[in-house]
Amino acid sequence: MGGDGKVFTLTEVSQHSSPQDCWIVIEGKVYDVTKFLDDHPGGDEVILTATGKDATDDFEDVGHSSTAKAMLDEYYVGDIDSATAPTKTKFVPPSKQTESIQDKSSDLVIKILQFLVPLLILGLALGIRFYTKTPSS
């Protein structure tokens, strides 16, 4: 890669967030995309909103082509100090796991309720019918 192995903090990178001076962080690498802004098929706006943070997810979510990924190299200026901007992608699996565990337990509560509520209504209806029934002789 064409970079000189510099390491930047997220604060340093955040200082380059304008159309005249625009850096973005993708997968732990810092790119100076100032010259690319006008040429970006997705427009400069989206790239500018992805500054000052780890833009990996934003970049990936678009489903950029391998051509787009290969273009990154040209703008590489250094790496991000991971202590200042932990790469989100590395932490997605565990957080997704806990999310789904939480989801599962609340799913279970909903399933139990979905089972119990009709039973309660049925019981109530039968109870009312039992107590209001005119005694037949």
Ligand code: HEM
């Ligand atoms: C240096 C960084 C980037 C490069 C080199 C790049 C390159 C490209 C290229 C070549 C395309 C055309 C489609 C393709 O080949 O996949 C594209 C489309 C697009 N890009 Fe990027 N991109 C960069 C960063 C970003 C970021 C950070 C975002 C969003 C926050 C973004 C959002 C989009 C969108 C929305 C399109 C779709 C445009 C359309 O289909 O009309 N790009 N980009």
